[in-house]
Amino acid sequence: MSGPSAYAGTASPTEERHRRAEAIGYGRDRTAFDVHTTDTIRAYWAAEIRGRLRRDKDAVMLWWGPPGCGKSTGVMDLMRAVDETFTPDVLRQRVAFHAADVPLLYDTPRYGAAWIDEGGSAGLLATDTRTGDQRDLVELVNIIRAKNVFLNVVIPDPGDLAKSFRARRADYRVECEELVEGMPAVAHVARRVRVRRFFMDDGRWLGFSDDPRANPYSWPEYRDSPDPTRRAFWAAYQPLKMKFLGERTRTLAARMRAREERRATEDE
Numbered sequence: 001m002s003g004p005s006a007y008a009g010t011a012s013p014t015e016e017r018h019r020r021a022e023a024i025g026y027g028r029d030r031t032a033f034d035v036h037t038t039d040t041i042r043a044y045w046a047a048e049i050r051g052r053l054r055r056d057k058d059a060v061m062l063w064w065g066p067p068g069c070g071k072s073t074g075v076m077d078l079m080r081a082v083d084e085t086f087t088p089d090v091l092r093q094r095v096a097f098h099a100a101d102v103p104l105l106y107d108t109p110r111y112g113a114a115w116i117d118e119g120g121s122a123g124l125l126a127t128d129t130r131t132g133d134q135r136d137l138v139e140l141v142n143i144i145r146a147k148n149v150f151l152n153v154v155i156p157d158p159g160d161l162a163k164s165f166r167a168r169r170a171d172y173r174v175e176c177e178e179l180v181e182g183m184p185a186v187a188h189v190a191r192r193v194r195v196r197r198f199f200m201d202d203g204r205w206l207g208f209s210d211d212p213r214a215n216p217y218s219w220p221e222y223r224d225s226p227d228p229t230r231r232a233f234w235a236a237y238q239p240l241k242m243k244f245l246g247e248r249t250r251t252l253a254a255r256m257r258a259r260e261e262r263r264a265t266e267d268e
Contacts, residue, residue, distance in 0.1 A: 038184075044214045045189060046081035049172075053111045053148045058171050060145055063154045063187075065176025070185030070219070072117070072241070074176065075152045076233050077219040079113035082150050086113050088229075088236040095237070096120035097244035102140050106147065113150040116141075119244055141169060173208045174217065184218045 049059045061078075063071045079086045079094070086094060095115045096102045105114040145151050153170070176187040190208035220227075222234040 038218045038220075041214050041217055042078065042081050042219070045078065045217065049082050049150055050111070052171075053150060056148060058145050059150045060141070060170050061150070061152050061172040061174060062158070062170045063152060063174045063176065064156065064158055065187065066178045069176040069179045069187075071154050071174075071176050072237065073222045073234075074174065074185055074187060074217075074219050075115050075154065076222065076237065079115065079150070079152065080233075083111070083113035085109060088232040091233065091236040092240060095240065097240065099137055102137060102144075105144050105149070105151075106140075108144070108147070108149045110148050111150075113152070114144065115152045116154065117241075117244070118154050118156060119248060138169070145169075177216075184220060187217045188215050189217045 049061075052059045063075055065071055076091075093104065094108060094113065095117055096105055097117045097119045099120050102116060102120055105116070108114040141151065141153075158173070158175075171192050172189060173192075174187045174189050176185065179185055188210050190210045192208055220230065222230040223238075225231050225234075
């Protein structure tokens with residue numbers, strides 16, 4: 001695979017600003033500004049992620065939450081804030097709905113943003129045995145992230161994710177709340193903590209800690225937005241998602257029919 005060598009924009013306005021954003025995030029800068037609006041919180045996380053990429057640090061973000069909570073819109077919104085080259089015209093090249101589509105994300109420009117949707121992230125989920133496909137997908141993620149790409153991975157539930165990936169490959173997580181009709185989407189962003197351990201109610205290690213100064217994280221509506229650019233993003237995304245769901249439905253139906261035929265043959 002070959003792709004453009006272009007960079008996804010320049011650090012703006014200065015590298016020093018990005019260094020300070022990360023210092024604030026990790027508590028090393030005690031002159032931190034108060035982060036309290038949707039725009040300032042988005043700018044806070046975008047500056048930190050852009051700064052990490054430009055200092056050759058990883059930026060892999062996990063997104064999870066109940067169905068219909070706005071994960072896809074949230075991913076698009078943050079990708080836009082981080083990567084100025086991410087537009088509706090290139091969305092098709094920046095999102096992987098199937099595991100087989102993940103290699104195409106390598107063509108994302110350096111410092112750009114890409115996205116593995118729930119269908120594509122299935123190979124990162126916990127299984128009794130680590131399959132060849134799972135090993136290949138984890139290696140692909142490592143290759144893409146090494147290119148200084150902001151990689152977003154959408155998963156159904158944190159408990160479904162392979163612990164080895166959750167503990168060693170993800171740098172951030174975004175936990176989305178259930179969407180309330182008429183209200184904006186709400187989520188909580190956290191960083192991976194390397195020297196301390198955090199546990200869920202059932203004792204599973206989660207390994208992330210919220211930043212109280214930059215939460216909750218929220219984003220605007222895209223599908224019915226009065227903003228034409230947001231509507232254009234949704235118009236580019238929705239047909240891709242529906243195409244994937246249709247293909248997935250046909251695949252599942254074929255598997256079910258095959259199982260029924262085998263059972264019928266065994267009963268004869």
